[in-house]
Amino acid sequence: MLSHPTLDRLDSLGLAGxxxxxGELAANAEAERLSHAEWLALLLDREWSLRHARKLGARLRFAKLRHQATPEDVDYRSDRKLDRALFLKLLAGQWIADHDNLVICGPTGVGKSWLACALGHKACRDDRSVLxxxxxxxxxxxxxxxxxGRHARVLAKLGSVQLLILDDWGLEPLDAKARHDLLEILEERYGRRSTIVTxxxxxxxxxxxxxxxxxADAILDRLLHNAHRLDLEGHSLRRGKSQPQA
Known part of the structure; x- marks a missing residue:
């Protein structure tokens, strides 16, 4: 008799988890052995897990990462000179808290974008905004x-996220407007937010x-002054594979 009004109240409060x-515990005879504190702990744990999953999903949708890359899938065995100790340190995220930047350089196909997205995925898990x-x-x-008329609004969005990933830098020389926009973005972010450039x-x-x-002096000063570096080498990891991996 208690389960129906209790479930209604939980739903009305938005406590879906x-x-x-x-409902699952009430239908499980083994749950009768649990203390009140254990019941409450299980209920709270489920609610926290559901809310965390929803928030992570929202952050990942906003981030629009190019690859579905996760830290667990990073390949440290390939011969591309990936500094494992440094990358693991980057995954810990203190550099984002310190508002440092990261530069990832290397030939095409060695996984620069993939590694950047893996770091972005970890930042989303850590409840940080990523784009x-x-x-x-x-x-x-x-x-x-x-x-x-959206220019100022777009620049504000680029300046506000905690981690901005700028992929495929340097494919062609910048024109005057691109130079100005890039300087404005980096100026807004310098010392306040973190940026990854590949x-x-x-x-x-x-x-x-x-x-x-x-x-060039102004842009590179703001980008490189507090930047960590990952310099990759080797052949493309895409050879013989249907999807890029890292």
């Missing part, structure tokens, strides 16, 4: 936003990609 667990962007597409989107080009070539000495 507790309601489901209560993935391919830089060529981002610059095109910002150009369109400038024309329809690139096929070594850092020594980035100055030329920016294509303006004054902007």
């Amino acid at each position: 507790m309601a489901k667990a209560f 993935y962007q391919r830089l060529p597409k981002l610059f095109s989107s910002l150009a369109l936003a400038r024309g329809d 690139s096929q080009l070594p850092v020594t070539a980035w100055h030329d990609v920016i294509a303006d000495p004054t902007y």
